[in-house]
Amino acid sequence: MDELIKELAELEKSLSTMADKMEALDAEAKGAALTEEQQKRWDALESQASGLEAAAERKRKQIKLRESNAPSGRITAPGAPSVPRISEMKEGIEDDPQRGFKSVSEFATSVKRACTVGAGSDVDHRLKICAAPSSPHTTYVGEDGGYLAPPQYRSEIWDMAVAESSLLQLADVQPTESNQVIQTKDESVPWSTTGVVAKWADEASQYAETRKVLKEQRVQLHKCYVFTTASDEELEDAPQLTERLTKSAARAISWKVDAAIVNGDGQGEPLGFYRGGSGAALISVAKEASQTADTIVAANVAKMYGRLLRVGQGSPVWLIHPDAAQQLIQMTLGDHVVWTPPNEGMKQAPGGFLLGVPVLYSQHCQTVGDKGDIVLADLKAGYSAYQKSGGVKFDSSIHLYFDYGVQAFRWTFRVGGKPNLSGAISSANGSSTLSHFVTLDARA
Numbered sequence: 001m002d003e004l005i006k007e008l009a010e011l012e013k014s015l016s017t018m019a020d021k022m023e024a025l026d027a028e029a030k031g032a033a034l035t036e037e038q039q040k041r042w043d044a045l046e047s048q049a050s051g052l053e054a055a056a057e058r059k060r061k062q063i064k065l066r067e068s069n070a071p072s073g074r075i076t077a078p079g080a081p082s083v084p085r086i087s088e089m090k091e092g093i094e095d096d097p098q099r100g101f102k103s104v105s106e107f108a109t110s111v112k113r114a115c116t117v118g119a120g121s122d123v124d125h126r127l128k129i130c131a132a133p134s135s136p137h138t139t140y141v142g143e144d145g146g147y148l149a150p151p152q153y154r155s156e157i158w159d160m161a162v163a164e165s166s167l168l169q170l171a172d173v174q175p176t177e178s179n180q181v182i183q184t185k186d187e188s189v190p191w192s193t194t195g196v197v198a199k200w201a202d203e204a205s206q207y208a209e210t211r212k213v214l215k216e217q218r219v220q221l222h223k224c225y226v227f228t229t230a231s232d233e234e235l236e237d238a239p240q241l242t243e244r245l246t247k248s249a250a251r252a253i254s255w256k257v258d259a260a261i262v263n264g265d266g267q268g269e270p271l272g273f274y275r276g277g278s279g280a281a282l283i284s285v286a287k288e289a290s291q292t293a294d295t296i297v298a299a300n301v302a303k304m305y306g307r308l309l310r311v312g313q314g315s316p317v318w319l320i321h322p323d324a325a326q327q328l329i330q331m332t333l334g335d336h337v338v339w340t341p342p343n344e345g346m347k348q349a350p351g352g353f354l355l356g357v358p359v360l361y362s363q364h365c366q367t368v369g370d371k372g373d374i375v376l377a378d379l380k381a382g383y384s385a386y387q388k389s390g391g392v393k394f395d396s397s398i399h400l401y402f403d404y405g406v407q408a409f410r411w412t413f414r415v416g417g418k419p420n421l422s423g424a425i426s427s428a429n430g431s432s433t434l435s436h437f438v439t440l441d442a443r444a
Contacts, residue, residue, distance in 0.1 A: 386415070
């Protein structure tokens, strides 16, 4: 029996390792589709995990069978914490902020075992007062099931997770081994009088040569980093702290990079398309006559929509400050709604659609009424970004502050970016200009 339990523990440990590797691979993809090479690695890990899970399930059945025939009806793995019976629970355990558990790890281990063995005799009875009221021993019925972390641990494991869509992933991101990329670009359009243009010719007439008008753009990669420390005591008392730091670092770096894509000045950071409101390729549409301060009206978005430069590979979105949500939802043109909510099949537009274009609420936009509170942006077609191959680099050291009992953690990410256009494009007919980035003048 002891050997079976030992083998099961090894299998579960291997499964945990597989899960960690798959999570790391998913993080490496940064929310994008897996590359062919990444998909092969994922499939291999998934295959190994399936085999391990099947083997673990066989061991569980063998252990369950032996337990049912054991004299005490209860066998515990060597070295594993015993599962207290109800008679062993201390009086007043409901008032104990730890609910009888000694640590987060002990609580987590008990929950894991409960989810594995079900509601049998081996479930830790301390979990009974941690279970959701309507379903004491299930974890599969949404908010009505599961186990609440003891009060003391809830404050230890909670952290802020702000829902923000990654703007970097909306851009045309290319990996590079270099710290600087020289980008050659052609800003001509089919109706241009220069560059590669089509002409009509009479029979037997000489062809007039046209040539590309190429420009060079230098994109420098910049370093974005998170550097933090944790004491030995913190790491011992909260085993999940390293994982939490990693997630927090990823969010912090993503936020900083996205902020630069919008407002970066190009000095030590990527050049943003807004650049404090003076971007060369940024079009700013005038407000309506006598428009009320701090408002966005249907005529504003209609005019902005008309100034967007549309290209085949583009994927425009509305970037809007969250404070404008109420105005958008009530917006109409005559009897027609301008904003439409998302539905089950449109998971990529959590903010709904404005004139059929997905809405993303972003804290990088300016407050309502200021220039930049709403932007129609086509980052896929209009912004080139380059990141160092390998993505975010992680390093840790126990030596830097060894004499303080402190471990250092560092995450670095090298990225650069610039808008593709050096200026707005003139229309084929008419006096208006077009761009990949369109905003609205201030409405003070």
